Structures are given as structure tokens and as C-alpha cells.
Amino acid sequence: MDAQAKKIALRKIPHGVYIIGVAQDGQLNAFTGTWLTQVSFTPPLVALGIRKDSHSLSMIQHAKVFSVNILGKEQKPLAEHFVKPATVIGEKLKTVAHRAGKTGAPLLDDAIAFVECEVREIANELGDHAVVIGEVVEAGVRNDVPALTLIDTGWHYGG
Numbered sequence: 001m002d003a004q005a006k007k008i009a010l011r012k013i014p015h016g017v018y019i020i021g022v023a024q025d026g027q028l029n030a031f032t033g034t035w036l037t038q039v040s041f042t043p044p045l046v047a048l049g050i051r052k053d054s055h056s057l058s059m060i061q062h063a064k065v066f067s068v069n070i071l072g073k074e075q076k077p078l079a080e081h082f083v084k085p086a087t088v089i090g091e092k093l094k095t096v097a098h099r100a101g102k103t104g105a106p107l108l109d110d111a112i113a114f115v116e117c118e119v120r121e122i123a124n125e126l127g128d129h130a131v132v133i134g135e136v137v138e139a140g141v142r143n144d145v146p147a148l149t150l151i152d153t154g155w156h157y158g159g
């Protein structure tokens with residue numbers, strides 16, 4: 001395989017930019033994620049690729065819930081804030097207004113929309129990311145405008 005072609009081709013797959021929220025035993029965390037897609041209408045399922053070495057994966061494995069906070073076109077700075085790994089759990093959320101959702105996972109006040117998910121399956125055998133499949137159990141829309149995408153940010157995550 002041509003490694004450069006593989007990288008360029010995979011980076012052409014369009015992605016959104018989300019703040020994924022997690023909660024476990026009263027502790028909250030959130031990170032910037034892009035590998036998310038809907039994979040079923042009935043029930044409504046989404047699949048999320050999540051780093052095996054992240055704090056958030058271990059929280060998801062235990063608490064079996066997560067939120068997807070969808071950002072607007074002007075909200076790259078918010079995505080930037082959540083890129084760094086948590087050094088202290090909850091630290092990243094201290095300066096960002098949020099509330100706990102129905103599942104307990106954090107919902108950012110400024111997100112344009114959100115979904116909350118209960119984890120139904122985790123594929124953890126292959127690769128450096130686990131694939132978490134969540135059923136959407138709650139949703140809300142604050143501002144029905146176009147969402148931030150990876151292309152808007154000029155960043156890459158993939159290849």
C-alpha cells in the first residue's frame with residue numbers, strides 16, 4: 001500500500017468536531033472528538049472512535065454513558081480547550097459553563113445542540129482506538145445553525 005495515498009484518502013473523509021462529555025461516580029470529563037457517526041435509525045445509534053489511552057474511555061467503560069456536544073462554526077476555541085488530556089479529572093470543565101444531563105454526562109451551555117447516549121457495545125480488540133456504540137436517549141437543540149467541521153478548523157485527525 002502507498003502510505004501517503006492512504007493518509008490523503010482517509011483524511012478526505014469529512015468529520016464534525018464535537019465535545020464528548022463523560023461522567024463516572026460524580027466526576028466529569030470532556031474531550032474534543034471527531035470520529036463520530038450515526039450508524040442506525042431504529043434504535044438511533046452512533047459510533048464513536050475513542051483513544052485507548054484516554055481518561056475518557058475508562059470512564060465510559062465504567063459508567064456506560066456519554067454526551068455529544070455539537071459546536072457551531074465560530075466555536076473552534078472551545079474545541080481547542082478540550083484537546084488537551086485531563087491532568088486532573090474535571091479540570092477542563094471548570095472554566096466552561098455546563099450542566100449534567102439526563103445521563104449525568106456534561107452538556108455545555110454554549111453547544112448548538114447535543115445528544116446523550118447510553119453505551120450498548122464497545123469493540124475494544126483492534127487498533128489504538130476503541131469503537132463505542134451508544135444509543136441516543138436524549139437530544140436538544142439550542143441554536144439550529146450549521147455545525148463546526150474538521151475542515152473549518154484546518155486540523156487533521158486521521159490518516
Ligand SMILES: Cc1cc2nc3c(=O)[nH]c(=O)nc-3n(C[C@H](O)[C@H](O)[C@H](O)COP(=O)(O)O)c2cc1C
Pocket residue numbers: 029030031032033034035036049050051053054055056057082083084085086129155156157
Ligand atoms: C482535531 C482532533 C480530533 C480528535 N478526535 C478524537 C477522536 O475522535 N477520538 C479520540 O479519542 N480522541 C480524539 N482526539 C484526541 C483527544 O481530544 C485527546 O486525546 C484528549 O486529550 C483525550 O482527553 P482525556 O484523556 O481527558 O479523555 C482528537 C484531537 C484533535 C486535535
